[in-house]
Amino acid sequence: MEAVEAPGGELGAWSRDGDEVARAFEVEPERGLSGEEAQWRLEKYGPNQLREIKGRSIWSILVDQVDDLVIIFLIVTAVLSMVLGFWVEGVAVAIVVLINGVLGLAMDLRARRSMQALRELEEESSTVVREGRPVRVGAHELVPGDVVLLEEGDVINVDMRLVEASRLQVDEAALTGESLPVEKGGGALEAETPLAERSNMLFKGTTLTRGTGRGVVVATGMATELGGISALVEGEEEGDTPLEHRLNKLASRLIWVTLGLSALVVPAGVLAGRTLEEVGMTAIALAVATVPEGLPVVATLTLARGMLRMADRNALMRRLASVETLGATTLICTDKTGTLTENRMVVRSLALPSGEVMVEGDGEGARLVGGGGSGGEVEVREALEVGVLCTNASIGHDGQAMGDPMEVALLRLAREEGVEVEGVLARMPEVREEAFDSEVKMMATYHRLEDGRVRVAVKGAPEEVLAVSTRWRGEAGEGAFDEAERERWRRENEAMARRGLRVLALASREVADAEVAPYEELTFVGLVGFYDPPREEVRDAIGECAQAGVRVVMITGDQAATARSIAAQIGLVASEDAEVIGGKELRAPEELSEEERERVRAASIFARVSPEQKLNIIALHQEAGEVVAMTGDGVNDSPALARADIGVAMGQRGTQAARETADLVLRDDRFNTIVYGIEEGRVIFTNIRRFVVFLLSINWASIVAIVVASLVGAPIPVTALQILYLNVVTDVFPALALVATGGASELMRRPPRSPKESILTGHHWGAIGVYGVVIAAAVLGSLAIALQVMGYEVGRAVTVSFLTLGFGKAFHALNMRDLAARGGDSDARVSPVMRNGWVWAAIGLCAGLLAMTVYVPWLRGILETVNPGAVGWGLAVGMGVLPLVAIQVGQGVVLWWRGRGVG
Ligand code: ADP
Ligand code: MG
Secondary structure (H helix, E strand, C coil): CCCCCCCCHHHCHHHCCHHHHHHHCCCCCCCCECHHHHHHHHHHHCCCCCCCCCCCCHHHHHHHHHCCHHHHHHHHHHHHHHHCCCHHHHHHHHHHHHHHHHHHHHHHHHHHHHHHHHHHHCCCEEEEEECCEEEEEEHHHCCCCCEEEEECCCECCCEEEEEEEEEEEEECHHHHCCCCCEECCCCCCCCCCCHHHCCCEECCCCEEEEEEEEEEEEECHHHCHHHHCHHHCCCCCCCCCHHHHHHHHHHHHHHHHHHHHHHHHHHHHHHCCCCHHHHHHHHHHHHHHHCCCCHHHHHHHHHHHHHHHHHHCCEEECCCCHHHHHHCCCEEEECCCCCCECCCCEEEEEEECCEEEEEECCCCCCEEEEECCCCCHHHHHHHHHHHHHCCCCEECCCCCEECCHHHHHHHHHHHHCCCCHHHHHHHCCEEEEECCCCCCCEEEEEEECCCCCEEEEEEECHHHHHHHEEEEEECCEEEECCHHHHHHHHHHHHHHHHCCCEEEEEEEEEECCCCCCCCCCEEEEEEEEEECCECCCHHHHHHHHHHCCCEEEEECCCCHHHHHHHHHHCCCCCCCCCCEEEHHHCCCHHHCCHHHHHHHHHCCEEECCCHHHHHHHHHHHHHCCCCEEEEECCHHHHHHHHHCCEEEEECCCCCHHHHHHCCEEECCCCHHHHHHHHHHHHHHHHHHHHHHHHHHHHHHHHHHHHHHHHHHCCCCCCCHHHHHHHHHHHCHHHHHHHHCCCCHHHHCCCCCCCCCCCCCCHHHHHHHHHHHHHHHHHHHHHHHHHHHHCCCCHHHHHHHHHHHHHHHHHHHHHHCCCCCCCCCCCCCCCCCCCCCHHHHHHHHHHHHHHHHHHHCHHHHHHHCCCCCHHHHHHHHHHHHHHHHHHHHHHHHHHHHHHHHHHC
């Protein structure tokens, strides 16, 4: 739909007053639009989205398939075959190229479609005011005139004129290239003000790095400034993943091997007096045999499948390539609130000047039950009033809460205790807010009183509020807040924190006007202790991590005592007196002594950590070779998320800015989802290994068989067309089946693989070499028996050896247990591959496809097979099973040997 210019589009919103702009858009900043009006405008102006991101054309994907060296090699082979007069072979290879292209295309499209589906799960939402109530709506539903509530970390998805702002700072780099955040707010500007200086406007594509505010939408979709800059809008290209890259390199190396071997085989054949035709056939067969056609495609499919499985369990991978790294994670740095705990805060206790008041009940019906003190009602009222004033949260008539869980908990308790939230706000309307800032750790709101004076309500971290309080007031009177009093409250705070409570301090003050700075000469009101229950399932997940060789470290903005208590409850540390390192001690690695570094590396709990200090923790651990996963939710966490090997953002609690830099987004915010992700990452990596080893070893088997046969002057055991049939038709199924192998529990019982390890280690190369030779020996043996013992003519004997190769390859899938010392599945009693039903089904399918080569007349014609008869079949199947038996025995011996070495 063509973007329609909004009513105030020509207005120059930055040069008008906020109220004027709101009027032009027919909206009241306090009430917002009505639902109907918003719906009507949505139809009129269209959804808030930029032009459809252009998908890649099928053609360009097809060209992509062709530019890979393997395909070029096959095309050259096809052309050469035809030039040399091997028409059928040439055409067959050409068909393979085509099938390969189409298959690659189909899988590529599938993978892309899954990625698209994943991206749609990430659709962002905004909080808007509709009919006087804040509601969340999807970003594409925003319309001109909507009133948007802004919060630190929001990525702005429309253009708007600010009507309210507190400490707003915006990163506009995406739009203006300015890398430093700019301050926003204030009144009307000159009409000529250039875009980059329109400080009362927020633009689509920029990020709120600090503060809160309210804005009226002036443009959506293509009508925004960003929409005007079309270059920024074009879709980003998905490049090859490093994995595909490495696999492609591997495949091209194999091609050089073939060329080398052909250089050996051709002259040897000529010397042995073979006809040129025979030698040519051998060379073509060899060329075809070497190329592992399915490799890169199966790899992409494996990664995509893994991502879909993870998405089903709320773990969204934002980059295909990170799946590999995820499995190698050795250290998880996790925050506490909401990840290890439920983020379902309830007020448990109020510490007031005349004593502590306990609160009982869950979130919905919490109520006071009295306590040690006189239970002074006036003090409770005063405290709850500050809590109700100093808030951005709200509870609707239906009980639906929006906003920070701590603030919601305060509102709930206030309601339960009969504090009229609406009444309090009507009596003392808010005139200004000093937004919460994780550096300052406090927030304040200003409220106009009836006599014209202004009341400041403050809440924040206890040590900060105590430091700036100079008076106290309670039922027993009021007085100066001296050092002794301050110390008493510090101890009170400490005692509450040790019970696992998250503590906030409340304070207030009366001033002449709203311009006075907030955090000075406050009157202390009391402390509030919130309880946030640890998530039940976390304890098990931490145990699982310990088994899997993954360390878990808690990093929180909360205070030490609270952190320690929760850590002990979830089994992260053994005792309540575990060491806690405070944020202040976390300096850059080069400023720490070796001893201090060791201390930091050994610690499991970090408290009062600011987002910048997270970088130091990551750096120290990465220096020691750890692969670090780090969680984050705030906009300030972005650098840490980018720096970590796996940045983990919270889908519910987190800011959009954090999500955009993360590698992994937890849709449910749960710690267990990270652990699940690591598990799945390991499964995926191991399965990639499985099919790579599988495809390479069976290719190697064909090469060995052909080269040896041609060097000793025997008939070539498989023809070029037969090899093609095996490579393109039958091999694909076991390879794909291997991808679906489970066995996560075994993988989580051993330490992670070394991150430096490539897909194949020396161990794997060795195994490929041995496997190939064993299978080739069976094929050559089968050929020899057919010729010498059974006395078959050459065509029939070759059919037998071809079938032996076919069966040998199919059965070989069952050998794909990873015996690597680290990260494999040698611990499993029964190999996970044997338990994978798909592999058995694939073998059955292969058997059917092999039978077809003999019994379907036209296939028999093309592949030049001869019915081998019952005995011939027996020979082929028997010799085909032999490598499986031999390799299984060999693996058993290796495991026994290793077990003996260890035990
Ligand atoms: P965390 O949420 O991990 O504790 P933050 O940086 O968000 O880390 O908060 C740091 C401290 O600031 C909190 O422990 C609390 O004392 C205080 N705080 C957090 N949110 C608010 C808020 N909305 N209003 C006032 N103080 C807050
Ligand atoms: Mg927080």
